[in-house]
Amino acid sequence: MSDAIRTEIDDPLAKWLFVTLCDYANEQCVCWPSTSTLAKRTGMGRSTIAKKLNTLIAAGYVSRETNPF
Numbered sequence: 001m002s003d004a005i006r007t008e009i010d011d012p013l014a015k016w017l018f019v020t021l022c023d024y025a026n027e028q029c030v031c032w033p034s035t036s037t038l039a040k041r042t043g044m045g046r047s048t049i050a051k052k053l054n055t056l057i058a059a060g061y062v063s064r065e066t067n068p069f
Contacts, residue, residue: 009061014052016042018061 004022009015024031
């Protein structure tokens, strides 16, 4: 997670979301938190989570896979 904090992301909300995702990630850098969970943890609304997640995906910081469940 300390690497995530040092990552230079211009958008502060996107960076906070990235740090939060890294906190949930396992040793393989995989995590599956729900949008609701991320909203509670970050203090952002669900629509903001979706927008900032798309920002992180477009910048190449994260990738999205469909939920296998």
